[in-house]
Amino acid sequence: MPGTCVIGLQWGDEAKGKLVDLLTSRFEIVVRYQGGANAGHTVVVGDKTYKLHHVPSGILTPTVMNVVTPGVVINPPTILKEIESLTSQGVAVGKNMLLSDRAHVVFPWHIEEDKLLNVAPAGESIGTTLRGIGPCYRDKVGRAHAIRLGDMLRPDFKSRIEHIVLAKNRLLTGLSGADHVALDAGAIFAEYSGYAEKLRPFVGDTTAYLLDAAEAGKRMLFEGAQGSLLDIDHGTFPYVTSSNSSGVGVSGGSGVPGKWIQKVLGVCKAYSTRVGGGPFPTEQDNPTGEKIRQIGREYGTTTGRPRRCGWFDAVAVRYTTRLSGVDCLAVMMMDVLSHLPEVQICTAYDLDGQRTTRFPSHVDDLRRVQPIYETLPGWNIDVTGIRELAAMPENARRYLNRVSELVGKPVEVVSVGPDRAQTMFAGKVGLVG
Numbered sequence: 001m002p003g004t005c006v007i008g009l010q011w012g013d014e015a016k017g018k019l020v021d022l023l024t025s026r027f028e029i030v031v032r033y034q035g036g037a038n039a040g041h042t043v044v045v046g047d048k049t050y051k052l053h054h055v056p057s058g059i060l061t062p063t064v065m066n067v068v069t070p071g072v073v074i075n076p077p078t079i080l081k082e083i084e085s086l087t088s089q090g091v092a093v094g095k096n097m098l099l100s101d102r103a104h105v106v107f108p109w110h111i112e113e114d115k116l117l118n119v120a121p122a123g124e125s126i127g128t129t130l131r132g133i134g135p136c137y138r139d140k141v142g143r144a145h146a147i148r149l150g151d152m153l154r155p156d157f158k159s160r161i162e163h164i165v166l167a168k169n170r171l172l173t174g175l176s177g178a179d180h181v182a183l184d185a186g187a188i189f190a191e192y193s194g195y196a197e198k199l200r201p202f203v204g205d206t207t208a209y210l211l212d213a214a215e216a217g218k219r220m221l222f223e224g225a226q227g228s229l230l231d232i233d234h235g236t237f238p239y240v241t242s243s244n245s246s247g248v249g250v251s252g253g254s255g256v257p258g259k260w261i262q263k264v265l266g267v268c269k270a271y272s273t274r275v276g277g278g279p280f281p282t283e284q285d286n287p288t289g290e291k292i293r294q295i296g297r298e299y300g301t302t303t304g305r306p307r308r309c310g311w312f313d314a315v316a317v318r319y320t321t322r323l324s325g326v327d328c329l330a331v332m333m334m335d336v337l338s339h340l341p342e343v344q345i346c347t348a349y350d351l352d353g354q355r356t357t358r359f360p361s362h363v364d365d366l367r368r369v370q371p372i373y374e375t376l377p378g379w380n381i382d383v384t385g386i387r388e389l390a391a392m393p394e395n396a397r398r399y400l401n402r403v404s405e406l407v408g409k410p411v412e413v414v415s416v417g418p419d420r421a422q423t424m425f426a427g428k429v430g431l432v433g
C-alpha cells in the first residue's frame with residue numbers, strides 16, 4: 001500500500017514543507033490535496049531558500065512527479081510566478097508537475113470578497129491571508145459561479161466570465177456600497193485566457209493519474225497545507241480555513257481512497273503558533289512569546305505577519321493526532337526552545353472549574369479554558385549542530401518523551417534547524433508504503 005501523509009497538527013506553519021522535501025526521495029509522487037496560495041511552505045537547501053504556495057515541496061527532487069489535485073484552489077498568476085521563481089532558481093518545472101483540470105480557480109472577485117468578508121459572526125476578524133481562498137471554496141460548493149482550471153481551456157470560458165462578472169458586480173456593490181470599482185469581464189477574460197495558455201501543458205486528470213498510480217503500487221507522499229486545528233469541519237470554527245486541512249481531507253481532496261493510505265506523520269512545533277484571529281489557549285502575549293517569535297523567526301511565509309506564539313498544547317495536539325489518524329510525530333523547532341530557562345507544556349484545561357483533556361468543539365468554550373501547565377527544566381545548550389537523538393541534552397529528551405506520552409504517539413523525527421541536515425530520525429516507523 002503506497003500512501004504516506006504529512007499533516008500539520010497545530011494552526012499551520014509546522015514546517016511541513018521541510019519534512020516533505022526531506023522525505024521526497026523515498027517516493028515517486030508528491031501530492032497537494034487542499035488549500036491554495038494561503039499556504040507558504042519553506043524549504044531550505046544549503047544557502048537557497050524556496051517558498052512554495054501551490055507547487056508541492058517534492059518539486060526540488062528532480063525524479064519525482066508533483067500533483068496538484070481537485071481539492072486545491074489555484075490562483076493562476078500566483079502559480080505562474082511560483083513556477084517562474086523556481087525556474088530562475090534552477091529548479092525544473094515541466095513534465096514533473098500535473099495540475100488537476102478539476103481544481104477550482106481563484107479570480108479577482110474572490111480576493112475582493114475576502115477583503116470584505118474577513119470578519120467572523122462574533123465580530124473578531126478571521127485574519128485570513130486575503131488570497132480569496134474562502135470565497136473560491138464557497139463558489140465551488142455553490143456551483144453557479146465556479147470556474148475550474150479545465151473550464152478555462154474550453155470555448156465557453158468567455159461567456160462564463162461574462163455571466164459571473166455580472167452577478168459579482170451586483171454582489172460586490174451590495175457589500176461595499178459605492179466603493180466598488182466595476183469588474184471588467186473583457187479585461188479579465190483577456191488576462192486569464194493568457195494564463196490558461198501558459199498553464200495548459202500542466203493540466204490533466206489527476207484523479208485518473210493517481211488511481212492508476214495507486215493500483216500500480218507507486219509510492220505517494222501527501223503534503224498537507226495549513227494545520228488540523230484550521231480544518232473547516234473539525235477545527236476552531238469560524239477561525240479556520242475553508243478546506244479539510246486535517247488528515248480527513250486527504251482522500252476527498254486527492255481522489256485517492258483511504259485504503260491506499262498506510263502511514264500518517266503528524267508534524268508539530270515544540271511550541272505553538274497561530275496567525276490571524278481566534279482563540280489560542282496557551283498564547284504567551286508577553287516577553288516569552290516575543291522571545292520565541294524572535295528566535296524562531298515566527299513571521300508568516302505568505303503574508304509576513306508576526307505569528308502569535310505560545311507553549312505546546314498537548315490537549316490540542318492529542319485531539320488532532322487522533323483526528324488525523326497519526327502514527328508518529330515529527331517535533332520541529334527544538335532549537336528555538338533551547339534558549340529558555342524552563343519550558344511549559346499544557347497537559348489539560350480548566351473549563352469552568354472542571355479539569356478536562358477534551359478539546360472543546362465550540363470556540364466560546366475554547367476561549368474560556370485556562371491551560372493547566374507542567375513545567376520542565378530547559379536545556380540551555382545550542383542544539384542546532386546535533387545530528388543524533390542520543391546526543392540531544394537530557395532535558396530536551398525528557399521534554400520530547402513527555403510530549404510523546406501526553407499525545408500518545410512516538411516521536412520519530414526531531415528537527416533542530418531549517419536545513420535538511422538539521423533533522424534526526426528515530427527510524428522505528430517505516431515511512432514508505
Ligand code: GDP
Pocket residue numbers: 008012013014015016017018039040041042043044295296301332333334335336415416417418419
Ligand atoms: P509550513 O507551512 O508548515 O511548511 O512551514 P513554514 O515554512 O511556513 O514555516 C516553518 C519555518 O520554520 C520555515 O521558515 C522553516 O525554514 C523553518 N524551520 C523548519 N524547521 C525548523 C527547525 O527545526 N528550527 C528552526 N529554527 N526553523 C525551522
Ligand code: IMO
Pocket residue numbers: 008011012013014035038039040041126127128129130131132133134224225226227230239240241242275276277301
Ligand atoms: P501553511 O500551509 C498558517 C490561517 C490564516 C487565517 C485562517 C483563514 O503555510 O501552514 P484563509 O486565507 O485560509 O481563509 O485564512 O487560516 N492560515 C494559515 N496559517 N499557515 C497556513 O498555511 C495558513 N493558511 C491559512 O492566517 O487565520
Ligand code: MG
Pocket residue numbers: 012013014039040041042301302
Ligand atoms: Mg507556512
